[in-house]
Amino acid sequence: MPAHPTPSAHLLQLLPDAVVQTDALWTVTYLNPAWQRLTGHAVDDALGRSLLDFVHPDDNPTLRSGMPVFRLRFADGDYRWMRLQLQPETDAADRVLSRQGVLLEVADVTEQVLVEVRQRFLRLLETIDGVVWEAERGVGNTFLSPQVERLFGFTVEEWRADPGFWRSRVHPDDLQAALVIDDAAYNATHSYAYEMSYRLIARSGDVVWVRDLCRTVVEPGRPNRMIGLMIDVTRQKAAELELLRSDERYALATRGSNDGIWDWDLRTGVLHVSARFYAILGLAGTGDVHADGWQFLQQLIDPDDHARVQSAYRRHLSGESPNFSVDFRAWHGSGRLVWVNWRGVAQFEDGIAVRMAGSLSDLAERGSSYDALTNLPGRPLFRDRLEHAIALHRKAGEGASVAGDPTMFAVLMLDLDGFKLVNDTWGHHVGDQLLQQVARRLESSVRAVDLVARMSGDEFNVLLESVGPVDAAERARQIAAALSAPYRIGTHTVLTGASIGLVSSHPQLRTSDDYLRAADAAMYEAKSLPSGLSVFAVEA
Known part of the structure; x- marks a missing residue:
């Protein structure tokens, strides 16, 4: 002032x-x-x-x-x-x-002012979607707002006429817990707020889920009283129960599929994985949360496959594919490499990927499959055939291979030279057509007894059966020549070749992983050779 x-x-x-x-x-x-x-x-x-x-x-x-x-x-x-x-x-x-x-x-x-205040208060109550109430011990409800009749079918007069009316309408399954909370409020030594959720049986016999927001009022010289607001939450409860049932059905389906489940928050980087995810990779624990999802995955993915995995999901995140699916070698808890398939789909908000979820499959357990683009067998079938060839060869010889041994075989691993340039120059649709034509040339370059498979991307494997090292090398040179011829795709003429790694059957190579690693190493060596072909030599 x-x-x-x-x-x-x-x-x-x-x-x-x-x-x-x-x-x-x-x-x-x-x-x-x-x-x-x-x-x-x-x-x-x-x-x-x-x-x-x-x-x-x-x-x-x-x-x-x-x-x-x-x-x-x-x-x-x-x-x-x-x-x-x-x-x-x-x-x-x-x-x-x-x-x-x-x-x-x-x-x-004046009395007129008091009436005005009361009328304003009652009008306010009418705007609240719930029942405002007040109660005292031995008296029951001293006040109830008119909505009680609309929500439960009982008039205010019916409700207030019996001090035990509320207790008589609480669902029997919820009564004991509600009475414990109610009695504690009546015997409280200080005022406090609390909340209850329970079911009430309406006049119609319908069960109504109630959320009761309450406060016990303790004042010197008078009995404890309670005030509160009862809200009908039946629809919310029904939705919660349906969500729970849906989660249970999803969990059952997940167990039935034998796949590992993962959920990745791309905004925070937090990755959730299921117990089955852990089991596939031979990791200890029953599922976990990882603050940095990509760091966790990098530790599992074989370094040679990092680029292929990143390429697969980045294509999806950029909108080039509706989902992603990629096979890669993962390090098992036992120290060995296992082939797995990682697939999923992203959730977008305003064009930005905010979350991804999907599954992880053990390809050794998933069985045979075919690649949809090239119509060639996929990795699972190739591994099955290779393991069968290894077992036959071991059973027949258990020693050094000799010329003419019908159980001898060879594994070829190849990828296309300059395939990324084809995609970058003419687009992925041209790259896809190139892969299809490569598949057909590979099939025409081998015998009916041999197997051609697409492993991932522009990587193919060939299993040559009943063949010695010399014939296998000659077959590899024929394949290289067939793949180097020009490709006609629409109005484009595409020139490419292939780097081929070859490994022949040998007693020191005992598992399919041994052969695939050997062929992979030879293929990367072939990239630096003029011939584009490298034969893996097993050290004595």
Whole structure:
């Protein structure tokens, strides 16, 4: 206030009624002398404090929401019912700057004002989608809002006529737990808020799920009372139960599929994997959460396959493919490499991938499969045939191979030279057609007894059966020549070749992984050779 009050300020000092002014945050900025005469609180002690400090805690929300009647704490510690109709002063943007009003005891207010307050309160209750209630021990409900009839079919009078009515309508399966909470509130030594969820049986016999937001009120000299708001949450509960059943069905389907499940939050990097995911890779534990999903995966993927795996899911994230599926070698907990298939699909928001989820399959367990693009056998069938050839050769010889041995075989691994350039120059549709033509040339370059398989990307494997090292090398040169001839794809003429790694049957190579690693090493050596062909030599 100004140091020298204006004539209007001087009049406020003389008024017999208490004048109160607060700022937008309820801090008291002005009180006239009538405040102290009415409440007993010194004006200087009240200035700068929140008006809500003087209001009964239970009435704070009603005052802040605009209800003018509340209990105010006087200097002697008693609370008295007051009426304070605050008028806000706002700026050009309708933001409250201050509030002013006259404070009156309810005893001095006319009956018409009390009726007005009650009518406003009841109108407010009608806007609430729930039942507002109040109850006391031995009395039952002392107040119920009219919505009780709409939600449960019972009138207010029916409900209030019997102190035990609420307990008689609680579902038997929920009654014991509800009574424990109810009795604790009636016997409380201090006020507190609590919440209950239970089922009520309506007049129609229908079961209604209720969420009850409650508060027990403990005041000296009177029985404990409770106030609350009952909300019908039947639809929400039904949705929760259906979601639970859906999760159970999904879990059952997952166990039946024998695949590992994973879920990757691309915004945070957090990766969740299932117990089956761990089991496929021979890892300890029953599933886990990994803060850095890609770091966890990198430790599992054979380094030679990193680029292929990244390429597969990045193509999907860029929108080039509706989902992704890639085979790669993963390090098993036992220290060996296992072939797995990693597949999934991303969830996009505003064109940005925010989450991916999918499965991990053990290709050794999944059985034979064919590549949809080239119509060639896939990795599982190739491994099965190779393991069969290894077993036959070991059974027949158990020693050094000799010329003419019908169980001798050779494994070729090849990839196309410059395939990425084809994709980058003419697009993936041209690259796909090139792979299809390569597949047909490979099939025409081998015998019916041999097997051609597409392993992934532009990588192919050939199993040559009943063939010695010399004939296998000659067959590899014929394949290289066939693949180097120009390809006609639409209006484009595509020139490419292949780097081929070859390994012949040998007693020191005992597993399919041994042969595939050997062929892979020879193929990468072939990339630096003019002939494009490298034969893996087993050290004595």
